[in-house]
Amino acid sequence: MPELTKPPSPDASPHASPYVSPCVSRYTARIDGRGYVFGDLRTVMAKASPFRSGDALAGLAAQSEEERMLARTVLADVPLARFLDEVLIPYEDDEVTRLIVDTHDPVAFAEIAHLTVGGLRDWLLGDAADTAALTRIAPGLTPEMAAAVSKLMRNQDLILVAQKCRVVTRFRNTIGLPGRLSVRLQPNHPTDDPKGIAASMLDGLLYGCGDAVIGINPASDDPAAIVKLIEMIDAFRQRYDVPTQSCVLTHVTQTIDAIERRAPVDLVFQSIAGTQRANAGFGIDLALLREAHHAALSLARGTVGENVMYFETGQGSALSADAHHGVDQQTCEARAYAVARAFRPLLVNTVVGFIGPEYLYNGKQIIRAGLEDHFCGKLLGVPMGCDICYTNHADADQDDMDTLLTLLCVAGVNFVMGVPGADDIMLNYQSTSFHDALYARRVLGLGRAPEFEQWLVKMGVTDADGHLERVPSAQRLLPAAHALLDERR
Structure with a gap:
């Protein structure tokens, strides 16, 4: 990089950067006689961002590495106040x-x-x-x-x-403790077939997954079908006294309706974004989230805590809704964590590569975004997890996901996804598998949520050291799966 040259600045503070001029704009820099003027703080933020396809699509990205580094130099000297x-x-x-x-x-x-x-x-x-x-x-x-x-x-x-950073939350178990990694068991099915869902649930439990939540993305938005899914998971949980929580990841209004129908709702789910207009695109506002939060709390279904909300986010959501106000996508994403923080959620995760290569083009950009999101969420006091994922038209593969999984687990991520074979056959994207969670726990010596860990030992799924005991556990849990299917026929 060319050497920075100090512009004339006789009135500059002795503590100011020698590379930032007080003239014309407080966001001005020069290099080799060339001046860069960043019109406002929003522009400085956008130009200082690591390159990603979404900011380029929005016309916000720095035009060169020189401009990016000068924007970072300017940003470094901006007072937090x-x-x-x-x-x-x-x-x-x-x-x-x-x-x-x-x-x-x-x-x-x-x-x-x-x-x-x-x-x-x-x-x-x-x-x-x-x-x-x-x-x-x-x-x-x-x-x-x-x-x-x-x-x-x-x-x-x-x-x-x-x-x-440590952010610990509780409902029926405790998530986010040091040395622990929780997993959302994600048994999605393209037709919400109870047999397919039950098979995936059993598979995940036999791998020791499901302590974050057993969460289904429903294929249908029919209220009766959603209530049936809620009742199905809860029936299994109650039959075997599983110390975890369930969630059907439908729109918040559908969950409020399910609560009014007296369905056994544990967690309220909603996708959120960092601007009012983007949230309006999701059909929500803060008042609606408050209503849902109060409704879930009124059920008092938690046993060790009352964190009842589950939020998902993702870089690019505000841009895809044309609701970013000229703010770069990573800053918009961080603003979504302010929405989450206001409702004391049990779980928050960035679905980092799900929106597509228009916003995060390749594995390098996905890895960087996942680390940024986790860092910003944890720093703000949000219980961050990550759906480490990519779509099939992105320039990424499962090796990239292995890398991000390892880095996030070193960074203390609260939870990740557990999808059969890492291939979600309903949402049609690639995520992380039950096997991937085993790898991370084994390599880094990570345990599960303590209450869930004790249950696994009691059921014979693992031994006292957390190692799988698959044959005995299958004998104990297979009758449960058969009974569940018999009830739903």
Whole structure:
């Protein structure tokens, strides 16, 4: 990279970057006599982002690596407090912005209020930023601050800091403890066939998966069909006293309807985004989420806690809805975590490669996005998991998913997906399998949620050390699957 040259700046603060000019714009830099002017903080953020296809599609990406690095130089010297004064999406136009501003905790922020974005990076990587400190400052961070500092970090930096963050949640078991990795058992079926779903559930349980949630994406949006799926999972859970939670991942209005029908709803699911307009595209707003949250709490079905919400997100959702307001896709994604944080969820996961190569083109971009999302969510105090995935028309493969799975598990991800064979035959995308979770747990010495782990031993699925005992467990659980199918015929 060419050497940076210092522009004339007689009025500059002695603590300001020598490469940022106070003239014309406070977001100005020069290199080899050429000037770069970034019109506002939103532009600096977008230009500083690692390259990805979604930002290029939106016309927001830096036009060269030189421009990207100069934008990062400028961003590093932006005081954190400026994000409270210069919001990226106007307060009066967007309820997510209002949520971020109105719920900001100035007491928690005071500890880091003197820092710039670059100073925050240095502090996060230092020993002073231990788990207690990161938990303490989380309410004082805005999503834009988290997104900004992530743009200055290498992958190893994102992993190191995220590994120090701990967000523990509870419903029927405890998720997010150190040295643990939970798995969502995802037994989807293209026709919601009970036999197919039951077979996948049994397969996943025999691999020790399902402690995060047994969660089905329904093929139908028929209310009666959704209630049947809810009742089917709950019947199995109650019959064998499984210490986990169930969820049918339908629209929040369908779940409210199921609650009104007195269905045994554990968790309320909804896809969310980082702008009001993008959420409107999902058919939701904050008021509707509050209604669903209150409805789920009223059932009081949790045994060890009352975290009742499950949210999914993904970089590119705001752009695909033409609702990004000129904000880069990673910052929009971080803003979705402010929505999640407001409802104290049990689970949040970025479905990182699901939206397609228009937004994350290849394995390299998917890996980077997954680490960014996990870092930003954990830093903001959100219980982050990841659907480590890609669509079949992306320039990615299962080796890329192995890499991201390993990196996220080192970084302390709360949970990942467990899909039979890693191939979701209903949603038609590639994710991670029950075998992949076994690999991660074995290589990194990770346990399951403690309550679920004890149940697996009691049922003979694993021994006391967590190793699988497949033949005895099959003999114990196969009658359960047959009984479940007999009930649904």
